[in-house]
Amino acid sequence: MKIEVLKEELMDVLEAVGTTVAQKSTLPVLQAVLLEAEDGKLTIYGIDGTASARGTVYVEQEKAGVTCINYVLFKDVVKSLPNNNITIETDEHSCKFSCNNATFELVTYNPQDFPKPFGQTTQTSLQVNQQEFKATVSKVLPFVAPVEGTMPALTGVNFEIEDGRMTLVGCDGYRIAVTTIKGICEDEIKTSFVLPAKYVKEIARLCSADEDELQICIPSSGNTVSFELPNVVINIQRIAGNYPNWKKIIPAEFGATVRVNKDDLYGALERASLVFDDARERKTVLNIKNNQILITAQSDTSKVEESISAKADAEFRVGFNTRYLIDVLKQIESENIALKFVKADPISPVYVKDDNFAAFVLPIKLKEEQKTTAA
Template identity: 30%
Template structure:
């Protein structure tokens, strides 16, 4: 195998696939990146057997072939290469990288041992604008659980029904929900839990210029294609909780308030609210068109007041400040309606001008 290409092309190839490289696999070859040259392009691929990414970059191929390079070392080397034409040559699993009058030789792996990324057989597919999907990921993914004791919470439920796509994420303390309209002439139907790692990769790789995202799926896998990227992921097995049951249909108090004022007040109050366990609990008091946050700790005290429009009962309720901040940072509207029903029921935030998003957060029971 022998090819000529730019440093930029090599860099975009390794950057696209490197996060799919396995760092804890028993198969040494999975710590490599598969590079395949055919026609006038170079195909990069990596997988940890849960997720796989393929990407094509332009190159001049003088001899077709396949090689597997050590991912971390190859990526580090490419980053340090000068900005000139690079020649890659593979002979007996050793890879020679030539530039100017210099060369680097790396030991590779046997390409025969590298597992191929699956292409789905007879998949169901649909497309949607990348900008919509990217925003849906941004507004939900932070609610996925990080611990791995119950895998269904480590992913986001994606559902396609009619002309609707829905993403729902929850870690059992909070829940984020986003829907959008899509073209679905085939009336494809899908419901599956996509690992958070997969969605964060898609979010990282999606460019605004990749206008359309193609999503295909089977019972156990989902494929995302955009630009020169092909990303396949295993779906998480298990039953996602019935999220519709936990979203309250009524509320006792409705608070209409500015996202920016609320976010800034909560961030300031959280600086003085860290308790011994490291959690930031803040108490909110809503009465007579004012939202107050009074916080006292061994660090000092703060008293925040925001003018709001409210309907219904006065309420005092406590929340984990981080859970409020995470959501307020991704809500693109100026105003939200915060729906509350006493100190023990979940709070629900809805952007005033966007009926397609909702964030639910459970209160914290405080002893004072």
């Protein structure tokens, strides 16, 4: 192989493909990328067992060929070179990079040892605006479980396609977030799947701010979903197992409603969070009475109280993880919001809905309520 390629274009594709390269593996080839030069294009492949990627960049080609090289070394070398054309030349055992007066030579692996990237057959194809997909994903990612537990599905984003809409759901066992993209397919299409959040996040990162479309390809059989951007295709294997039936968890009716200015509540909760050193102890109590919300938070060393105006149809106290409520309010665009409680008591979940976002958050039991229950 002997090609010449612009550094900036190579780096963009390389970083996109790197999303699917294994960070740690007992097999060195899984920490590598496959390079294939043919017909004036350099195609770069990556795979980590859960996802695979294919990126393409146009090159000046003198000689076709294929090689396999450690991804991190490859990326670091390209990143270090001047912003100019890079000449890449390979033989059976090495790959040479030249740019201006700098030259690197790296050992390569046998391309035949590189795993075959998985793909898919017959598929349903959806067209989604990249900017809209990026914004939608950002609304649910904070609500996905950060580490794998008893339910692997909770570490992923749930996609539901129905009635021409694509609904994205994030759930970590304590809260649920839901948002929707409308008018992306025919109403007859109905399917659902759960994809690892880390890959969904990377795809959203790769989406541009212009009006280009992201193509989502869903197979009629198999467990791989593909996301196609102009120069990169990323295939992601679904997470096995059932996702919680969030539609049944969120009730159709509520027993109490509190209306409040979003910024007033957000600011008070942010100030309340300052008293906590340990995220696990971030409990804020909302005392709803006389058309006010008294917000109280206390740690071993600090205490804060603040009241804000509200309109409520009931009086009660309830406690929540402070950060959970803050995460919800960050996604709300409306100036005034309605906090809907399942019932007016200290163990009531809260539901908040905006134009294209909804969240359901479980409460934290207050100490006095725990004592009452124990008695």
